[in-house]
Amino acid sequence: MSHLLAFSGAASAAAAVILAAVLAVALPPPPAQAQDAAPIVATPEGQLQGVPSKGVLSFLGIHYGADTGGANRFLPPAPPPAWGGVRVADRMGDRCPQPPVNMPPEMASVLSFSDLPTSEDCLVLNVWTPAVADNAKRPVMVWLHGGGFFLGSGGDKYYEGSNLSRGQDVVVVTLNHRLNVFGYLQLGAEAGPQYADSNLAGMLDIVAALKWVKANIASFGGDPDNVTIFGQSGGGSKVSTLLAMPSAQGLFHKAIIQSGAAVKVGTLEAATTTRDKLFAQLGLQVGDVAALRALPTDTLMKAGARAGLLAYMPAVDGETLPTNPFDPVGSPLSAGVPIMVGSTKDEATNVVLSDPTWQTMTEADLTTRVGGIVGPAEAANTIALYRAQAPNDLPMHLYTSVMTDMMFTASSITLAERKYAQQAAPVYMYKIDWNSPVLGGKLRSPHAVELPFIFDNVDVSAGLVGAGPEQNAMADLMSATFAAFARTGNPSIPGAPAWPAYTPQTRETFIYDVRPSVVADPNGQLRAYWAARAAQPEPAESPIQGVMDGKKFE
Template sequence: MKKISFVFGLIAAAALTSHSMFVEAKDTGNKIVQIESGALQGGVSDGIYTYFGVPYAEAHERFVPAEKVTPWSGVRKATEYGPISLQSSLTGFPVPKGKQDNNAQNLNIWTPGIDGKKRAVMVWLHGGGFATGSAQETPAYNGENLSRKGDVVVVSVNHRLNVMGHLDLSAYGEKYKYSANVGIEDIVDSLEWIQKNIASFGGDPKNVTVFGESGGGAKVLALMTSPHAKGLFHKGIVQSGATESMGVNFTTLPASRRVGELTLKNLGITKNNLDAIQSVPYDKLVEESMKAQVETAGEFGLKGALSGKVSMDWEPVVDGDFLPTNPVTPDSFAIAGKDIPLLIGSNLNEWASMNLVMGPDKGKTFTETEIDQRLQKAYGDNKDKVVAEFLKAFPTKTKADALYFDTFIRLPMLKIMSHKADQNGAPVYGYVYTHGSPFAIHTVEIPLVFNNADAEPPIPNGAVKSQAEKQAVSKMADTMSSAWISFAKTGKPEAASLPAWEAYTRSNGATMILDTDSSLVYGHDRNLMKIIAPDYQW
């Protein structure tokens, strides 16, 4: 990938030689690994070697591609998580714990052995849209159990987010050519690092799977669309990772450039003193860019992916270069993703039952009459049709569950699967996670995929689990982690507790229902979705 060069003093050199970061070159049982930039010493947890905060690139300036890591001498300790992208409470999103920095290009590794074995590599991209979050903000992201169970190398990646990763200054010269997509380019840099270095951690650079949930899933779709990432990974997994405006489509270049133009205007910066943006206080940059987004959204008729209000989200930009097209094209899927097998799906309830989790309905139960009244309010004259089709689609669920099934993410999933299958390239496998409905909500499957059955998901489901429920969750963790591991290793999801998982096509609609008794179904919710969204085309 073309990089932009910068001339800097070696200001990082002093930090890289600090005694807190480096140790004597002796192995104390934690394997010392030699990579292209120097020697690393990590930790070990119950037989799994860990290397945290490993730099894969260095961002010396804002809004420009990161550079290669400055080599170090001695042995660098990799026992603590590294800095995360700059984030602000002004956005309304929770701010994760940890040191924040524009130079947040680091990753975490879990591996069963430093032994030359070529293990499948699973690269986790965290959620939070493209605006917030980190690779280490929750115990659900801990890769130890997944690494041990699957004999795989697990990697999680920090990268630039929000205005730092997606402010478009591309209209102002070559230096900022990739500014609108620099957050995703960081991830590309991490994949390039993995290609060069992961063999030293017992991983196979020829068998790399990127997987992510919510915004992390949308990041996978962006990578499948970008020719800059082609050849750097071999399979993709998208968990609840798309809405119509974030994943099916991304931001247009005219809208993106307008945000950049208005942000500079709000800051009093012109083309002649453009580099003054390098020293604007971060919260000021956030504040003025948010104003620019709202103004641009009004001009272009845009709405936020989750809010539905006039606003814009930070996300990748279809610039004709880094992203030549949207992930979903009018008659197919992005060309760069044709040969990449895809596992993709969503949860039955996603955002639809959040009132039961943390809203006014938390802890409540409803009578049959109240359920009917709510169904009538939700679906009007279509109430009986919706309930009937819902129970056909999900025969193990109840009428009350029909109040809380998701279409917001499920419909984009159907569109992505159908267009990907239309390519006649690598297969696409579809699923719907239904266990625990109506608490099969957004993020709840993450700890199960990581085989961390005891870890709470990033959004807690609020349900007190009995012993039987805990056993069921443990079974789901075994099923889902096994299927994800199988897909990473072979390109096909399989588990002992699952029936044969057929690839999805537009004609067969093959979809795995993931529950305590999982089943493969065919076009199970097509009629239901047509009642709810008769004009939606997938």
């Protein structure tokens, strides 16, 4: 296999120590110590007092928009109300409405979601900064959380921004925005022109947050002219979508798309079908938005959740979202924005961890499941191709390798190719090969494995990545390269292999592992296989639909 394998035992620990020592020269000097006295920052809405947090300052639960409930439900975000006096910004705001996730014990031990309260007054953001009012003009990194367009929040523990802010001298912002039925319900012309953007309300929330950053972040020690948006999974899809939205242009200058390259988004036809099913389920006439607005938050959330995670997403409407982000070509709106894009080696192991039959798959099971992805006639050929790459893999891992490439790897490469074709700004490709030791190592390099490393939060993420010198070295490497890209538009750092921009001619890809490397066209035979299949019809049902459908939610 062309990717590097993770080391184990003493050799792994030794390599991690060496890498950490080398990377020490790459890290920026420590920022000035956060002020002893918690500072007060003035915003147009009122004054905010920050609090010390691990050597930096945090400003939590800042409202960038008004309450989205009641008469504001389904409408574009409105400005937040002003307040008098000084507001102490010492706690995160509510999550946006979403159903609880029923995770089996193993999955619950690996993945963690915030348990903060939910409400429709949820348009809040959090800021971590080394210092304020010092004219430092630090790079600003605005994080968009995962969970599809359906669940999640900027308050999950993986995203706590203190260590990234302190270690890399950057300003970190995380935010909440409307989700699921509240943020992505296509109400249609029957509802009236004021609801024309209901299917994009959640995306317009993010645009409003970015406008807040542009107007205010200089007061928090950041540079409004050097803003990077980055996100993983659903967050990566949100980053992709913003690249094609006219209202977002000029609000960010670089973009990082992690395991969520949205070459295409939804259609109005599919969104309208979801709407019709919801109204029928509730016994309402299509267009009766007054009745929909009158429903209690929990009632509407539960009804919407029955459609499943994949039913809610932005749809191209020709105006607010004129085109798909990268189909058939990259949106010209963001041609000049440098991009980092990539995925992990074993994304799908986390996707199927809730499936009790995954680990006991037989050869017959493998053939059936792969046939559901590529068609029964092609299953044997696909399995043979993957088995040639990994002859010792059990059916469980051959299956997740196929799923990973179909769901994540292929779209990341397509996006990189179409970005390159614009010939206006570079695109940098990465792949994460580092294997997590948790659950006996069966997850390998799963979906979300990079989150503790980018935010340098290994200390609270042992359930996902374990702990030790290897994990600390990976955090040093990933936080430094991501911050370097945010700072300059180039992720290369001293002490690590030079990271060239991606081209279809050489396909050079940075491999994140204990010993990082740059590989030309990693797993090229598999890449070519999926490229050849790209024009073929997709199966009627996505192979992940059964894992992510409404049965997961209460």
